[in-house]
Amino acid sequence: MDCIYEGDRVLYINPDECVDCGACKLICHVEAIYYETDLPDEQSAHLADNAAFFTEVLPGRTQAIGSPGGAAGFGPVGVDTPLVAALPLRAPAPPHPKSGQSSGH
Ligand code: SF4
Secondary structure: OOOEEEOOOOEEEOOOOOOOOOHHHHHOOOOOOOOHHHOOHHHOHHHHHHHHHHHOOOOOOOOOOOOOOOHHHHOOOOOOOHHHHOOOOOOOOOOOOOOOOOOOO
């Protein structure tokens, strides 16, 4: 499905376009994707914030994204929700184990 939209620092799943197929959860190498019912309590703010990415007017934009029908055609949004934008930066994720990249020697 084409329902994962690109913000600045993170990706957002459009809850109106997601069909809960689970494909993204299977391939995410940093285990960043949860079914709503499995979301850890400490991550619960991100459920509403992810939805707000589509329903609220983001900084620098004039209208909410809504459900444009596909991330590929819509293109990178290039901005995050205020909650995500305010998060401290983290270390880069390790290379995907199936990417063929080695970590050194
Ligand atoms: S579960 Fe993931 S891959 Fe499947 S439709 Fe939803 S966001 Fe897209």
